[in-house]
Amino acid sequence: MPETTPEPAPGPTASALRVSVDLNRCQAYAQCCYAAPRHFRIEGREALYYDPAPSAADRDAIEQARIACPVQAIHVEDPERSAP
Amino acid sequence: MTDAASSAHAVVVGASLAGLRGAEALRRAGFAGRLTIVGAEPHPPYDRPPLSKHVLTGEVPAEATRLPGLLALDAEWRLGCAASGLDRASRTLRLADGTELSYDRLLVATGTRARPWPNPHEGRLGGVHTIRDRDDAASLRAALAARPRRVLIIGGGFIGCEVASACRSLDLPVTLVEPSPTPLARVLGTHLGSVVGALHESRGVDLRSGAEVEWLEDDGAGRVARAHLAGGGSVEADIVVVALGAVRNTDWLAGSGLSADPGGLDCDKRGYALDEAGRPDTRIAAAGDVARFPHPLYDGRRVALEHWGHAVEQAEHAGRLLAGHEAAAPYAALPTFWSTQGGINIKSVGLTQGADGLAIVQGSPAEGRFLALYGREGRCIAAVSVDCARWLPAYAAMIEARAPFPPIRQGTDQPGHLPVLPPGFPEKPRR
Numbered sequence: 001m002p003e004t005t006p007e008p009a010p011g012p013t014a015s016a017l018r019v020s021v022d023l024n025r026c027q028a029y030a031q032c033c034y035a036a037p038r039h040f041r042i043e044g045r046e047a048l049y050y051d052p053a054p055s056a057a058d059r060d061a062i063e064q065a066r067i068a069c070p071v072q073a074i075h076v077e078d079p080e081r082s083a084p
Numbered sequence: 085m086t087d088a089a090s091s092a093h094a095v096v097v098g099a100s101l102a103g104l105r106g107a108e109a110l111r112r113a114g115f116a117g118r119l120t121i122v123g124a125e126p127h128p129p130y131d132r133p134p135l136s137k138h139v140l141t142g143e144v145p146a147e148a149t150r151l152p153g154l155l156a157l158d159a160e161w162r163l164g165c166a167a168s169g170l171d172r173a174s175r176t177l178r179l180a181d182g183t184e185l186s187y188d189r190l191l192v193a194t195g196t197r198a199r200p201w202p203n204p205h206e207g208r209l210g211g212v213h214t215i216r217d218r219d220d221a222a223s224l225r226a227a228l229a230a231r232p233r234r235v236l237i238i239g240g241g242f243i244g245c246e247v248a249s250a251c252r253s254l255d256l257p258v259t260l261v262e263p264s265p266t267p268l269a270r271v272l273g274t275h276l277g278s279v280v281g282a283l284h285e286s287r288g289v290d291l292r293s294g295a296e297v298e299w300l301e302d303d304g305a306g307r308v309a310r311a312h313l314a315g316g317g318s319v320e321a322d323i324v325v326v327a328l329g330a331v332r333n334t335d336w337l338a339g340s341g342l343s344a345d346p347g348g349l350d351c352d353k354r355g356y357a358l359d360e361a362g363r364p365d366t367r368i369a370a371a372g373d374v375a376r377f378p379h380p381l382y383d384g385r386r387v388a389l390e391h392w393g394h395a396v397e398q399a400e401h402a403g404r405l406l407a408g409h410e411a412a413a414p415y416a417a418l419p420t421f422w423s424t425q426g427g428i429n430i431k432s433v434g435l436t437q438g439a440d441g442l443a444i445v446q447g448s449p450a451e452g453r454f455l456a457l458y459g460r461e462g463r464c465i466a467a468v469s470v471d472c473a474r475w476l477p478a479y480a481a482m483i484e485a486r487a488p489f490p491p492i493r494q495g496t497d498q499p500g501h502l503p504v505l506p507p508g509f510p511e512k513p514r515r
Contacts, residue, residue: 018152020131024393024420024431027474044427045453045471049138052131053148077152 016053017062018077023048025073032065032074040065056080092117094406095177095185096159097167098193098333099123101131101151102372102395106191108154109403119159120185122177124166124194124333127218133392135221136243137424140250142229146222167194170340172365189406192337192349192357192370193399196330196390201238206300210307212324215243227323228254235259236311236321238297240267242423244327245284249425252287259290259319261297261311264510271432272468274508275442276456279449279470283426292319300324330390332374342368348376348388353414355398355405369402371395380416381484382435382465391421418484431473433480434458434466442507443490446475455479458507459489 019039021032028046032039039051039062054062059078066074094110096103099121107121123129130149138144162179169178170190177185198214201207211232213224228235228251235251237244240262251258264270266277267284285291296314303309310320334344342365343350343358349370351357355377356364370377372395378384397417405411422431439458446469447454453471457464457479463486467479482491490502 016148018150020152022393022396023133023422028429043424044429046473047424047427047429049143051148052134052144053150075152075154077154 017056017059017079019050019052019054019062020075021048021050022073022075025071027071029070031068031070035065035068036061050074090116092188093186094119094189094191095187096121096191096193097177098191098195098372098374099125099129099161099163100193100195100372100395101129101392102193102195102399103191104129104151104153104399105396106193106371106399106403107157107159109400110189110191110407111155111157111403113404113407113409115189115403115407117188119157121157121159121161122165122167122179122185123161123163124180125217125219126164128161128163130218132216135218136215136246137250139221140225140228140247141253142225146218146225149218167336170337170342172340172342172368175367188367190368191399191402191406192368192374193372193395193402194333194336195373196332198326199328199331201300201326201328203299206302206308207326209300209302209324211322212300212308212326214326215247216330224323224325228256232256232321232323234319234321235323235325236261236297236319237325237327238311239327239329240264240281240291240293241270241327241329242268242425244325245280245425246423247325247327248284248289249287249427252284252289252426257290258288259292259321260284261292261295261313261319263296264293265508266293267291269508269510271436272507273436273439273442273458274510275505276468276470277508280425280428280430283428287426330373332388334374349374350386351375351377353378353380353384354410355402355415369405371399371402375402377415379419379435380414381418381486387419387435389419391419393417393420418480420480428452428471429473430468430470431476432466432468433476434464434483436466436468436507437509439465439507439509441489441504443502443504445479445490445492445502447472457482457490459504462489463487464489464491 039054129151166180168180198216234257237260248260266274266281268277297311298314310318312318332348337344355369357368373390376388401415441459455469455472458466464482
């Protein structure tokens with residue numbers, strides 16, 4: 001019986017990070033937009049857009065964004081680092 | 085508890101947000117046994133909110149929505165293989181490929197599917213879409229990228245409105261047909277629905293409120309060509325998006341003896357699944373869209389909530405429960421959701437259903453940012469913010485405390501007395 005496993009790292013690049021933001025918590029403080037402007041932006045007055053699969057090359061900026069969020073709404077999975 | 089021993093087998097049925105976070109909660113709560121996650125779709129857990137927004141505009145590829153794992157799960161994945169039956173006497177889960185899994189603990193997180201167009205033949209015409217799964221979104225994205233002449237959206241709920249918004253962002257002609265007097269009438273009432281409807285019209289959406297699609301006509305070659313409206317008239321459209329809400333995935337529970345129907349799987353206030361006699365099966369819990377449970381904040385009314393935050397929180401509750409940590413208090417998380425459409429951010433806490441009054445307590449619809457508070461029988465029951473999210477936590481606290489409604493008679497940014505308005509919910513739920 002074949003065991004199906006999740007794709008190891010599907011998406012645009014094999015080593016992409018995975019980001020999700022709890023938009024119930026998000027209050028559009030926009031600190032992520034300063035930390036990682038290529039991957040987070042505010043649309044309109046307070047709707048956060050984020051890139052769910054940023055390049056692993058941008059991990060430092062993404063980590064800065066995660067840490068800087070005043071309501072700690074950003075979750076990141078980095079396939080090349082151990083799970084949090 | 086002996087089940088928490090390493091010989092126990094926990095099975096999570098459903099590999100979306102609730103299934104993933106529930107599995108993580110099991111592990112976090114110390115469950116050390118075998119863990120299997122069963123998913124009907126071939127994809128690992130992905131996030132659905134972007135599917136009706138930036139996936140449709142092409143900014144986010146559908147496959148980029150895979151959810152981050154928050155800890156190492158050490159799980160076996162059975163993806164692309166739906167659950168097809170449950171035998172509780174032998175504690176066996178049947179899968180669509182004919183195989184079986186025995187379980188000691190079972191988390192039901194099978195979610196929902198899009199409610200199809202009622203006429204199956206018309207629903208299968210080329211160009212007719214529903215949107216629920218990642219593959220649905222990829223297919224609709226491809227259709228929109230081909231620049232259709234007009235997109236017709238049937239149903240002005242949140243998904244219908246978000247799809248309409250994405251179409252306008254792509255500068256595609258779009259018609260939205262909704263039987264209620266305004267979009268979002270069922271959840272927000274017509275008072276706020278009219279504000280959102282006006283926003284979409286200002287962005288070029290051809291909004292047909294109070295109208296209903298009667299049937300879809302094909303072009304003679306198996307593709308949709310136009311929609312005929314009740315009472316006459318038609319809309320030419322080469323893409324039709326059926327956005328009529330969702331049906332809960334409980335068919336596979338038929339014959340299991342559990343109390344389940346298309347409205348959900350019933351749970352007790354702890355989160356255990358109930359059998360048809362109302363007795364809990366303490367090996368089975370449910371979480372997310374599929375779980376219907378008595379909400380303590382709303383006098384124990386049974387609700388099944390299709391909210392992202394609820395899927396996370398109830399799954400975490402259920403995971404702990406199945407790992408042997410029964411909570412001291414029933415699951416009572418305040419319902420919350422958000423929707424972005426037409427460049428605005430709509431956020432909600434609480435449940436608006438049954439509201440008998442509404443007060444604009446911050447800002448004003450005229451300035452485009454405001455917070456509406458909903459009351460019922462003199463208590464605050466829900467709040468909806470439009471580009472006014474930073475006020476929401478304060479009102480969430482009032483709702484949790486069942487504070488008197490209206491809580492304030494004069495707001496600092498409101499001139500004079502705060503009027504209580506009729507929220508404008510339709511007399512009967514549509515469909």
